[in-house]
Amino acid sequence: MNNNNTNSIGITTKDICADVINKSLDNKNDTDYVGEDGHCYCGVCKKAKTMTSPFGDGEEVGIPCDCIKSENAAKEEARKRNKHRIMVERLRREGLSDAAYGNNTFENDETPNCQASQIARYYVDEWVNQKERGQGIIFYGNCGTGKTFYATCIANALLEQGIRVYVTNIPRLMSYTPDQMRNVDSMLNACDLVVIDDLGVENPNAYNFSRVNDVVDRRYTSGLPIIVTTNLDISELELTTPTNDRERKLNRIYDRILEMCPMRVAAVGESRRREKAIRARAEEAAKFREWQKKQNI
Ligand SMILES: [Zn+2]
Known part of the structure; x- marks a missing residue:
C-alpha cells in the first residue's frame, strides 16, 4: 500500500x-x-x-x-x-522466633555431603509426603555439630515455598508468660511444621514439664510434624525403664517425640564452631606472617 x-x-x-x-x-x-x-x-x-x-x-x-x-x-x-x-x-x-535462624540456609551449608545435610534436603523434597504422614526428624548430637543449622535449613527452605513453619526453642518457650503462650499455642496448632530447638536443656521442674508436654501434645493431636534438636543421645530419649516420677514424665514426652520422628540423625563430627575457629586462627596467623614480612621483622 x-x-x-x-x-x-x-x-x-x-x-x-x-x-x-x-x-x-x-x-x-x-x-x-x-x-x-x-x-x-x-x-x-x-x-x-x-x-x-x-x-x-x-x-x-x-x-x-x-x-x-x-x-x-x-x-x-x-x-x-x-x-x-x-x-x-x-x-x-x-515463624522465626529468633531472626538469626533465618541465616541458616542450604546455600550456606559448608558440608553438603554429610548425612545430616542430605537427610535435611531429602525431607524438604519429600515434604508433601512427610506432612501427610505427620513425620519429623530428631537431630541429636554434641553442641555445635550443626543440628540447629540443618533443622532450620529445612524451616527456611519450606518458608521460602510459602509453607507455615514455626521455629522456637525450649528456653524461649519457658520464658513466655501464659498470655504470650496463647499466641504461641495457635502457631503450634496451625503451623505445617514446628521446629523445637534444644530439647533437653530445660530445668526439670513441674511447670517446665507441663509446658514441654503441652507443646508435644499439641503437635501429636494435630497430626502435624515436628522437628527436634537435642543434645541428648537417642538412648536417653528411649529411657525404656523409668525409675522415678521425673523419668516417667520425661518418658511420656520422649515416647511421643520418637513416635512422631522416625528419622533420627546423629549430627556427628567436630564442632562446626570449633572448626570455624581453627580456620579463622590459621588465616589470621598467615596474615600476621605477611604483615611481619612487610615490616621486615
Ligand atoms: Zn509485536
Missing part, C-alpha cells in the same frame, strides 16, 4: 495508518505498519495489533501482538513473585 495515496475526500493512507495505530492498545512503535487488510501490524513480531470489532459496528479495536502478550506475561510473573515475596517475609516474621 502506497502511503501517499489520497482518496476522494482527501484522507491519505498515512492518516488512516496513524488512526489505526492510535487504536493499537497504546502500543505504538516506529516500525508498526498497516497491512493489506487495513489492520495495524507490529513491526517487531509482525502480528496484528488491531482487528475489526466482532460486534459488527465496523470499529477498529486494539489487540495484543506477541510482544505485548509476552510483556504482559512478564508483568504478571513479576507481580506474582512480588506477592510471594511479601507472603514469605510475613511467614518468616511470624
Whole structure:
C-alpha cells in the first residue's frame, strides 16, 4: 500500500495508518505498519495489533501482538513473585522466633555431603509426603555439630515455598508468660511444621514439664510434624525403664517425640564452631606472617 495515496475526500493512507495505530492498545512503535487488510501490524513480531470489532459496528479495536502478550506475561510473573515475596517475609516474621535462624540456609551449608545435610534436603523434597504422614526428624548430637543449622535449613527452605513453619526453642518457650503462650499455642496448632530447638536443656521442674508436654501434645493431636534438636543421645530419649516420677514424665514426652520422628540423625563430627575457629586462627596467623614480612621483622 502506497502511503501517499489520497482518496476522494482527501484522507491519505498515512492518516488512516496513524488512526489505526492510535487504536493499537497504546502500543505504538516506529516500525508498526498497516497491512493489506487495513489492520495495524507490529513491526517487531509482525502480528496484528488491531482487528475489526466482532460486534459488527465496523470499529477498529486494539489487540495484543506477541510482544505485548509476552510483556504482559512478564508483568504478571513479576507481580506474582512480588506477592510471594511479601507472603514469605510475613511467614518468616511470624515463624522465626529468633531472626538469626533465618541465616541458616542450604546455600550456606559448608558440608553438603554429610548425612545430616542430605537427610535435611531429602525431607524438604519429600515434604508433601512427610506432612501427610505427620513425620519429623530428631537431630541429636554434641553442641555445635550443626543440628540447629540443618533443622532450620529445612524451616527456611519450606518458608521460602510459602509453607507455615514455626521455629522456637525450649528456653524461649519457658520464658513466655501464659498470655504470650496463647499466641504461641495457635502457631503450634496451625503451623505445617514446628521446629523445637534444644530439647533437653530445660530445668526439670513441674511447670517446665507441663509446658514441654503441652507443646508435644499439641503437635501429636494435630497430626502435624515436628522437628527436634537435642543434645541428648537417642538412648536417653528411649529411657525404656523409668525409675522415678521425673523419668516417667520425661518418658511420656520422649515416647511421643520418637513416635512422631522416625528419622533420627546423629549430627556427628567436630564442632562446626570449633572448626570455624581453627580456620579463622590459621588465616589470621598467615596474615600476621605477611604483615611481619612487610615490616621486615
Ligand atoms: Zn509485536
